[in-house]
Amino acid sequence: MKWLVIVACLIASNNFAQIRQFSGVVKQKDSNELLAGITIQLIETGEYTKTNQLGEFQFNGVLLEKVSIRCVGYGFESQVLFVDLTRNQNLEVLLVEKHLDLEEVTISSGIQMERNSNPFHIETRKLSELNGIVNTNIGEALAKIPGVYQSSLGNGISKPVIRGLQGMRVVSLINGLRIEGQQWGGDHGMGMAELGIGSVEVIKGPASLLYGADALGGVIYYADELYAPTNSNSLNVQTVYNSNTNGGVGRFLYKQSGKKLRWLLGGSYGNNADFQLPNKKYAQNSRFSEAVVKAAVSWNWRSNVSHLRYSYNHVVSGIPGHTHDTIINPLDFQVDIQRRQQTIPAQFFDNHYLSFENKYFKKKNEISVLLGQTLNQLTEYDEKVTIPGIQMNLWNTIANVKWNRELNNKMKLLSGLQSMFQQNRNGQSGTEQLLPNSFTSDFGIFSNWLFEMNNWNFQAGVRYDVRMLKTLETFKGNAPLTRIYHSPNLALGAVYSKKMLVLRTNLSSGFRAPHPSELLANGFHHGALRYEIGDINLKAEKALQLDVTAEIRNEHVSLIMNPFSNLISNFIYIQPADSVINGLPVFYYRQMNQVLFYGSDLGIHYHPHFAHNLHLETTFSWIKTIASSSQGISLIPPARLLTSLRYEFKWGKKVQLKDVLVQNTLVAKQDEVALNETPSPFYNVLNASLTILIDGKSPFTMQLGCKNLLNAQFIDHLSRLKNIEMPNPGRNIYLSLSFNLSNNFKIK
Amino acid sequence: MKRTIMTSVLALFSVVVLSSCNKNKCHECHYDKAGAEIELGEFCGQALEDLEALGTYTDSTGTYTVHCHEH
Numbered sequence: 063m064k065w066l067v068i069v070a071c072l073i074a075s076n077n078f079a080q081i082r083q084f085s086g087v088v089k090q091k092d093s094n095e096l097l098a099g100i101t102i103q104l105i106e107t108g109e110y111t112k113t114n115q116l117g118e119f120q121f122n123g124v125l126l127e128k129v130s131i132r133c134v135g136y137g138f139e140s141q142v143l144f145v146d147l148t149r150n151q152n153l154e155v156l157l158v159e160k161h162l163d164l165e166e167v168t169i170s171s172g173i174q175m176e177r178n179s180n181p182f183h184i185e186t187r188k189l190s191e192l193n194g195i196v197n198t199n200i201g202e203a204l205a206k207i208p209g210v211y212q213s214s215l216g217n218g219i220s221k222p223v224i225r226g227l228q229g230m231r232v233v234s235l236i237n238g239l240r241i242e243g244q245q246w247g248g249d250h251g252m253g254m255a256e257l258g259i260g261s262v263e264v265i266k267g268p269a270s271l272l273y274g275a276d277a278l279g280g281v282i283y284y285a286d287e288l289y290a291p292t293n294s295n296s297l298n299v300q301t302v303y304n305s306n307t308n309g310g311v312g313r314f315l316y317k318q319s320g321k322k323l324r325w326l327l328g329g330s331y332g333n334n335a336d337f338q339l340p341n342k343k344y345a346q347n348s349r350f351s352e353a354v355v356k357a358a359v360s361w362n363w364r365s366n367v368s369h370l371r372y373s374y375n376h377v378v379s380g381i382p383g384h385t386h387d388t389i390i391n392p393l394d395f396q397v398d399i400q401r402r403q404q405t406i407p408a409q410f411f412d413n414h415y416l417s418f419e420n421k422y423f424k425k426k427n428e429i430s431v432l433l434g435q436t437l438n439q440l441t442e443y444d445e446k447v448t449i450p451g452i453q454m455n456l457w458n459t460i461a462n463v464k465w466n467r468e469l470n471n472k473m474k475l476l477s478g479l480q481s482m483f484q485q486n487r488n489g490q491s492g493t494e495q496l497l498p499n500s501f502t503s504d505f506g507i508f509s510n511w512l513f514e515m516n517n518w519n520f521q522a523g524v525r526y527d528v529r530m531l532k533t534l535e536t537f538k539g540n541a542p543l544t545r546i547y548h549s550p551n552l553a554l555g556a557v558y559s560k561k562m563l564v565l566r567t568n569l570s571s572g573f574r575a576p577h578p579s580e581l582l583a584n585g586f587h588h589g590a591l592r593y594e595i596g597d598i599n600l601k602a603e604k605a606l607q608l609d610v611t612a613e614i615r616n617e618h619v620s621l622i623m624n625p626f627s628n629l630i631s632n633f634i635y636i637q638p639a640d641s642v643i644n645g646l647p648v649f650y651y652r653q654m655n656q657v658l659f660y661g662s663d664l665g666i667h668y669h670p671h672f673a674h675n676l677h678l679e680t681t682f683s684w685i686k687t688i689a690s691s692s693q694g695i696s697l698i699p700p701a702r703l704l705t706s707l708r709y710e711f712k713w714g715k716k717v718q719l720k721d722v723l724v725q726n727t728l729v730a731k732q733d734e735v736a737l738n739e740t741p742s743p744f745y746n747v748l749n750a751s752l753t754i755l756i757d758g759k760s761p762f763t764m765q766l767g768c769k770n771l772l773n774a775q776f777i778d779h780l781s782r783l784k785n786i787e788m789p790n791p792g793r794n795i796y797l798s799l800s801f802n803l804s805n806n807f808k809i810k
Numbered sequence: 811m812k813r814t815i816m817t818s819v820l821a822l823f824s825v826v827v828l829s830s831c832n833k834n835k836c837h838e839c840h841y842d843k844a845g846a847e848i849e850l851g852e853f854c855g856q857a858l859e860d861l862e863a864l865g866t867y868t869d870s871t872g873t874y875t876v877h878c879h880e881h
Contacts, residue, residue, distance in 0.1 A: 405879045406879045445877070446862040446865075447858070447879055448859045448862045448863075448878075449859075449862055449863065
């Protein structure tokens with residue numbers, strides 16, 4: 063109620079924005095040629111328009127005094143301009159033909175800022191960029207980002223791994239709303255689909271300053287696609303067919319924008335049968351289906367912009383590796399017939415994400431309020447088709463306030479309050495309980511200073527968090543408990559940025575309170591194929607990371623080196639015991655004093671002068687650990703070399719061959735393993751695709767590609783199916799068709 | 811024309827999603843006896859729920875755990 067009053071006051075209060083007109087023209091820098099179809103976006107409000115045939119654009123209406131403008135056009139380097147509309151209402155934007163486009167704006171840092179001015183290295187990728195080779199799920203797309211991997215359970219369940227850390231140690235957000243989906247379980251899906259997602263940002267390492275407890279490994283921040291340009295509507299329809307699973311996905315996204323009101327509505331449905339292995343057999347019960355609905359509406363007030371967003375996804379995913387035999391033969395899970403009909407064991411996920419965000423602008427202040435509600439319903443059927451084994455409902459309520467104040471031209475201050483209230487309730491029908499009914503509350507307060515001096519940008523922030531965990535019942539012999547964890551955190555960073563050189567370094571800390579599953583587990587976890595036993599005396603983990611980035615670039619080459627070290631104290635891990643209960647191995651949650659994660663991400667993007675249509679991009683990521691215990695740390699990703707070679711064509715007029723992409727992933731062997739963990743050999747996967755564009759009033763894009771072209775047989779070190787020796791999918795030929803309809807309204 | 815396409819896409823999506831909600835209420839059930847699967851036939855709806863709630867099948871030789879899924 064209190065929040066509603068605050069929001070109402072913000073909306074009703076006096077404003078600072080005025081009715082203004084603002085126009086401009088976009089030209090090519092060298093030739094002065096007028097550029098049509100360039101997207102001009104007001105970053106603060108998300109409104110955008112496109113230049114007409116004369117390169118002109120115009121915004122009318124209520125506009126802020128100072129605006130940030132992003133100019134983006136295919137084949138040109140994007141530009142971000144900061145404009146004072148009281149002084150300049152007619153802009154001339156000069157765009158340079160694209161060689162390497164590295165100027166990007168980050169939003170996950172709490173303040174809209176250029177990537178190169180940010181003391182913290184943030185990986186920003188458009189989803190379309192990650193989909194150069196079509197992905198089966200969003201986790202597979204994320205695994206193309208340096209330092210990011212996926213831990214998968216077949217095709218249906220994929221979870222992100224950042225610098226060797228996963229599960230509760232990776233926090234995911236969509237448009238600022240924290241996604242809570244029982245992510246402590248390696249077999250529990252992420253609850254995120256590609257529909258309507260425009261870009262993704264990854265913060266690697268502890269990020270407690272802005273996102274509170276848990277993010278020791280990092281943060282994945284999904285941002286929605288932009289709405290349609292002002293006074294227009296658009297419809298995008300896409301379908302993808304995968305030969306390997308004899309399935310695919312169909313999506314649509316409709317967008318409409320007026321002068322003040324913008325909205326979108328989308329849906330998708332995907333269905334995949336058991337995936338095919340390189341030996342032509344099929345992975346039994348690896349089938350999955352997913353239905354998604356998404357809606358959003360946004361409106362501009364005089365000095366506010368508001369967003370109301372809702373999305374729902376429903377996933378049914380089979381769990382391979384189920385048997386009643388006491389002696390397991392992995393070959394029993396590889397079958398001759400591909401099936402689609404759902405059987406058990408299977409997981410059913412339902413995720414609801416509802417959020418309301420209001421940004422209020424006044425002079426040099428921006429106040430943002432985010433209220434959100436999520437519900438994750440997880441039902442797992444293990445032994446019976448009508449009686450669930452596990453049934454859990456996780457409610458999560460969020461209320462965040464951020465205040466961004468420009469103190470002067472050189473200094474900004476970002477402060478905020480964050481709160482989260484979480485309730486886990488077991489359903490009545492479940493025969494087993496992995497977690498007790500429990501309540502968790504989080505409160506955090508932070509302040510972050512940003513200072514600019516010549517080519518330097520500095521950032522310093524402090525934060526204090528308190529988490530309270532309360533179980534609401536006696537659980538497996540443990541009386542109801544209340545635990546309070548609290549921790550101060552800090553982040554310090556500096557970046558030196560010139561045209562050809564960016565040097566940045568930062569120090570950040572984080573903390574993670576133990577999850578009820580780690581404290582109190584005592585039961586079968588069929589999805590993970592183990593019997594888990596918790597430890598009620600576990601302490602909170604604390605992390606401290608030093609991260610250094612050096613970027614050297616010219617017109618044709620960009621080099622990046624990003625070494626890091628992340629020291630985690632009181633590290634919680636799961637240790638296999640030498641015993642079995644009802645056929646499943648027993649695992650204990652344990653804690654070791656310290657673990658040092660260290661490694662580096664290296665990248666090169668080469669765009670030769672003699673072949674302007676050629677792009678060669680290579681990234682190399684490696685990570686090592688030093689543990690205070692001889693147990694070692696399990697599930698550490700092996701070194702990975704990812705190389706993409708893309709050639710852009712300009713062939714054809716009506717039917718254009720757009721590009722050809724060849725992508726190779728070389729993964730080194732992993733022989734530094736934990737106790738009772740087996741090593742994994744190296745493997746190499748080759749993917750290729752070609753894209754054809756049929757131009758016209760409704761552009762139609764066709765992509766034909768092949769994943770695992772050489773049908774390599776391998777088991778990824780992080781695959782949850784490694785314990786049943788199930789290889790990753792074999793060759794997959796896919797076809798993706800996509801068409802766009804768009805229409806500009808007549809302005810009365 | 812565009813309205814027709816939009817309506818068609820929405821209708822198609824609704825049909826696909828709604829049809830996917832048609833849960834399979836019938837399952838073949840069996841029990842394991844002396845290393846062999848003994849088929850009990852197809853059970854649906856309440857009969858299926860009752861059989862799984864009971865969890866066992868008893869014949870002249872003994873009581874056995876019932877399974878209503880492939881493995």
